[in-house]
Amino acid sequence: xxxxxxxxxxxxxxxxxxxxxxxxxxxxxxxxxxxxxxxxxxxxxxxxxxxxxxxxxxxxxxxxxxxxxxxxxxxxxxxxxxxxxxxxxxxxxxxxxxxxxxxxxxxxxxxxxxxxxxxxxxxxxxxx
Numbered sequence: 597x598x599x600x601x602x603x604x605x606x607x608x609x610x611x612x613x614x615x616x617x618x619x620x621x622x623x624x625x626x627x628x629x630x631x632x633x634x635x636x637x638x639x640x641x642x643x644x645x646x647x648x649x650x651x652x653x654x655x656x657x658x659x660x661x662x663x664x665x666x667x668x669x670x671x672x673x674x675x676x677x678x679x680x681x682x683x684x685x686x687x688x689x690x691x692x693x694x695x696x697x698x699x700x701x702x703x704x705x706x707x708x709x710x711x712x713x714x715x716x717x718x719x720x721x722x723x724x
Contacts, residue, residue, distance in 0.1 A: 598622040598713040600694045605718030616679040618694030625672045628652035631704035634679045636690035645706025684722045691717040
């Protein structure tokens with residue numbers, strides 16, 4: 597059973613930074629086709645892709661709204677994916693979810709339907 601556990605959320609002022617962590621169990625990081633990522637959601641809105649990474653290769657894709665501000669990275673030794681968030685804005689407020697799937701050659705993209713495993717989410721609140 598794959599489990600994804602997010603941590604690192606909290607409250608921060610605009611312009612500040614946070615680092616989110618996603619610790620995975622039962623998920624094999626060694627497969628080069630693996631894809632993991634971060635999505636976010638606010639009440640009444642669809643879940644939005646933030647950043648994804650092809651595990652083992654390291655290629656990344658970012659949503660337009662976070663390019664230049666957020667960075668996704670991985671630590672295979674600890675089976676963990678991170679999201680470094682800088683220059684935070686009010687509109688970044690959301691519940692952030694970690695997600696994963698075994699790609700098997702499929703595109704690693706910011707589309708929720710691709711992902712089979714999801715964490716419970718961690719709240720990020722940005723205020724002025």
